[in-house]
Amino acid sequence: MMKVRDMKTAIQVLLLEDNHDDADLLIAELVSSGFDVEWKRVETEAAFLARLSPDWDIILADYTLPQFNASKALKHLQDKGYDIPFIVVTGTISEEIAVTIMREGAADYLLKDRLPRLGEAVRHALSERQIRFEKQLAERELRVMDWAIHSSINAVAMADLEGQINFVNQAFLDLWGYDSYGQIHGGSLFMLWEKEDEAHHIQKTLHKRQNLQSEMLAKKRNNTSMALQFSVSTVLDEHRQPICIMAMFIDITEAKKVAAAQREAEILRIQLEKEKELRDLKSRFMSMVVHDFRNPLAVMQLQLDALIHYADRLDQSTKEDRLNLALNQIQHLNNLMNDVLAIGQLESNDARFHPKAHDLIPFCKQAVDVFRESIGTNHIIQYETASTALSLPFDRQLLRRAVTNLLSNAVKYSPDGSTVHVTLKNTPDYVTIAVTDKGIGIPDDDQKRLFDAFHRAGNVGAVAGTGLGLAIVKQVVELHGGTISFSSEVGKGSTFTIKIPVSS
Ligand code: ADP
Numbered sequence: 001m002m003k004v005r006d007m008k009t010a011i012q013v014l015l016l017e018d019n020h021d022d023a024d025l026l027i028a029e030l031v032s033s034g035f036d037v038e039w040k041r042v043e044t045e046a047a048f049l050a051r052l053s054p055d056w057d058i059i060l061a062d063y064t065l066p067q068f069n070a071s072k073a074l075k076h077l078q079d080k081g082y083d084i085p086f087i088v089v090t091g092t093i094s095e096e097i098a099v100t101i102m103r104e105g106a107a108d109y110l111l112k113d114r115l116p117r118l119g120e121a122v123r124h125a126l127s128e129r130q131i132r133f134e135k136q137l138a139e140r141e142l143r144v145m146d147w148a149i150h151s152s153i154n155a156v157a158m159a160d161l162e163g164q165i166n167f168v169n170q171a172f173l174d175l176w177g178y179d180s181y182g183q184i185h186g187g188s189l190f191m192l193w194e195k196e197d198e199a200h201h202i203q204k205t206l207h208k209r210q211n212l213q214s215e216m217l218a219k220k221r222n223n224t225s226m227a228l229q230f231s232v233s234t235v236l237d238e239h240r241q242p243i244c245i246m247a248m249f250i251d252i253t254e255a256k257k258v259a260a261a262q263r264e265a266e267i268l269r270i271q272l273e274k275e276k277e278l279r280d281l282k283s284r285f286m287s288m289v290v291h292d293f294r295n296p297l298a299v300m301q302l303q304l305d306a307l308i309h310y311a312d313r314l315d316q317s318t319k320e321d322r323l324n325l326a327l328n329q330i331q332h333l334n335n336l337m338n339d340v341l342a343i344g345q346l347e348s349n350d351a352r353f354h355p356k357a358h359d360l361i362p363f364c365k366q367a368v369d370v371f372r373e374s375i376g377t378n379h380i381i382q383y384e385t386a387s388t389a390l391s392l393p394f395d396r397q398l399l400r401r402a403v404t405n406l407l408s409n410a411v412k413y414s415p416d417g418s419t420v421h422v423t424l425k426n427t428p429d430y431v432t433i434a435v436t437d438k439g440i441g442i443p444d445d446d447q448k449r450l451f452d453a454f455h456r457a458g459n460v461g462a463v464a465g466t467g468l469g470l471a472i473v474k475q476v477v478e479l480h481g482g483t484i485s486f487s488s489e490v491g492k493g494s495t496f497t498i499k500i501p502v503s504s
Pocket of ligand 1: 405409410413437439440441442450455456457458459460464465466467468469470471494
């Protein structure tokens with residue numbers, strides 16, 4: 001409609017005028033006042049009505065026409081409800097008529113012999129209309145906001161800067177159980193908090209002009225407790241001056257109950273899982289006891305029976321062999337007992353963990369050397385490290401046990417005569433000890449549970465074991481703040497790596 005084109009104001013004008021010359025004069029005046037005019041002239045009521053649409057920017061009307069007049073035209077315009085400035089332009093007009101027509105709603109009037117005023121009158125009328133339009137828009141926005149707050153499902157309360165409530169919406173009344181606004185009007189916003197110190201904290205926060213969002217406990221009017229999520233903020237005006245406080249509340253009582261129930265269910269599930277793990281552990285322990293304690297006992301009994309019953313028929317060397325067999329079984333049982341004891345202590349946290357600062361490099365070399373001397377097979381144990389000295393706190397006894405367990409597994413599960421590599425590396429942050437063998441490897445299915453106590457892989461065959469060694473290693477490494485990992489391929493070999501932080 002109204003466009004700025006080449007610095008001219010483009011307007012569309014509906015002219016109610018029976019005189020062609022007058023019409024031309026009016027338009028010429030508008031053009032000379034800086035308007036780019038599109039216009040239409042009508043002179044009868046029917047033509048006026050036919051042309052009347054909200055698209056006109058301005059209507060210029062002669063006061064008297066042969067069968068029509070400005071008053072009637074203005075009435076038609078108002079009936080349609082269009083906000084188009086209506087200016088009366090006439091040859092003669094009495095003051096009385098002028099007052100009447102202005103009262104009826106005309107934007108202005110002017111006499112034809114004062115036409116130079118026309119441009120200014122149109123401009124003024126257009127700017128008045130723009131102001132009216134903006135005001136209507138602002139009023140509408142305010143009303144929308146008012147409706148929005150009233151129909152919000154969140155409870156909203158407004159209070160003065162002292163906290164005295166001066167507005168609440170319906171959701172607020174419903175939440176707190178009030179029947180009408182009168183029951184809460186003038187009360188203190190801060191009384192809504194059940195805990196006084198919380199209310200205090202909120203007051204202080206608001207004084208510092210900070211906003212707050214949190215959870216609170218509150219009581220309905222009928223004393224029912226509820227859990228709420230709230231936000232309070234200071235409302236600032238256009239000069240950033242505080243004018244009032246606004247608070248919003250959302251009922252989270254049900255959500256809290258559901259969350260608590262879920263938490264309880266989760267705790268119960270974990271407890272049940274732990275109990276199941278314990279039952280599994282016990283049953284694995286029982287079957288281990290049956291196999292690994294009964295077998296050596298049976299072997300011992302066989303040897304000792306033979307020694308007692310056939311002593312006179314056995315030569316000295318056979319007797320010694322049988323005694324040695326029995327002694328080996330005692331040794332095996334002893335190892336087993338030690339492992340069971342160690343895992344029991346480590347798992348129940350009463351392990352005597354005594355870390356002290358030592359040099360790890362000679363310690364590892366010595367542990368490997370001692371192990372090499374004791375294996376009694378033809379395995380080649382190679383130890384490599386580029387490190388010369390590395391002081392860190394560790395428990396010598398426990399770490400020796402861990403390294404020895406890894407070494408004895410590497411030997412147990414790899415062919416006699418093959419090579420086992422032990423490699424020690426360190427960075428400024430941690431040290432790794434890796435034991436690599438070229439043995440039977442670990443099937444994929446067993447890898448997940450390898451560190452579980454008593455778990456043994458399906459491919460161990462006749463190799464003796466308790467399934468406790470790796471569980472012990474893991475516990476020891478974790479006591480040192482470290483981790484254990486492995487990589488393995490069936491038939492090719494395995495590498496077990498322990499990684500301990502240097503600052504542990
Ligand atoms: P075990 O006394 O049976 O050797 P561990 O706890 O030391 O008990 O090891 C658990 C299982 O892990 C072993 O039974 C074996 O199946 C597998 N395992 C451990 N180390 C190796 C290895 N170096 N090579 C192949 N399998 C291994």
